[in-house]
Amino acid sequence: MPPVFSHGDLRLYVLNLLDDGPRHGYDIIQALADRTGGTYTPSAGTIYPRLAKLEEEGMVTKSVDGRKTVYEITEAGRAEVAARREDLAGIEAGLADSVRLIADEVRGSVRDAMRSLRADLAAAGAEQRTAPDERTDDVRTRSREQLQRADAAVNDFRGRVRADLRTHVARGGELSENLVDDLVAGLDDIAREVTRALAD
Structure with missing residues (x-):
């Protein structure tokens, strides 16, 4: 960067x-x-x-x-x-670009994580279909383990983002409507992807 x-x-x-x-x-x-x-x-x-x-x-x-x-x-x-107000306006625009770049990187990381999750779910589904008699107890155990892992990941993400947002506002930083809209839209996309992957 x-x-x-x-x-x-x-x-x-x-x-x-x-x-x-x-x-x-x-x-x-x-x-x-x-x-x-x-x-x-x-x-x-x-x-x-x-x-x-x-x-x-x-x-x-x-x-x-x-x-x-x-x-x-x-x-x-x-x-x-x-x-030098014009120079300052250019600097502010550059800072806004930097923040947008970080948001794009976060969205990219979330998309990568979702692709990995979909691949894991698809592999688990294929395994379930190929060995129906042996899978029941193992699948339940593995599913409970993965549920705990997913819960931990969601809670960790929620905690980090919430702390960052609260710290930013507490220090007098501006929290724009566009940034929150992007966050909400990104989370909605993730929720739909999870629902779609679970339905496959």
């Missing part, structure tokens, strides 16, 4: 985040992770030198709040953000 931010874009995007209000370094790191859908989580070694450079340029000031250093944009920083 190509870099999320091109040369110079991260500097401008950090300024844009500070234009929304003062932030400490860790808050900036979290905001970047949230707004890129988890595709980019910069290290402290990436963010703090850029903040120091912005301070040298007179674009931000810093103050100490307890044990945290808080950065605030200056008028010069606001002027640069205002002058």
